[in-house]
């Protein structure tokens with residue numbers, strides 16, 4: 001994520017792009033679904049994990065680093081939209097009736 005790497009640079013740090021250890025540094029998980037509905041479910045779970053992770057980070061930074069918090073809030077909105085999209089896809093493929101829009 002370029003915005004995060006730029007923010008790390010702005011703060012004098014060095015982003016870690018090394019793919020080695022990427023899985024252990026990831027907040028999410030990787031799982032393969034057997035069919036389309038399972039794949040959508042796995043993606044929905046991953047999006048929800050991302051949403052919760054960004055919420056935790058936003059709480060952590062709070063008022064101590066507003067610049068980082070604002071960047072994370074923008075990413076959170078994107079991840080919430082992804083979760084909603086996956087929820088809508090899941091509903092469509094499971095034949096569920098339309099539901100009110102909410103977070104994933």
Ligand SMILES: [Fe+2]
Pocket residue numbers: 047050078079082083
């Ligand atoms: Fe996402």
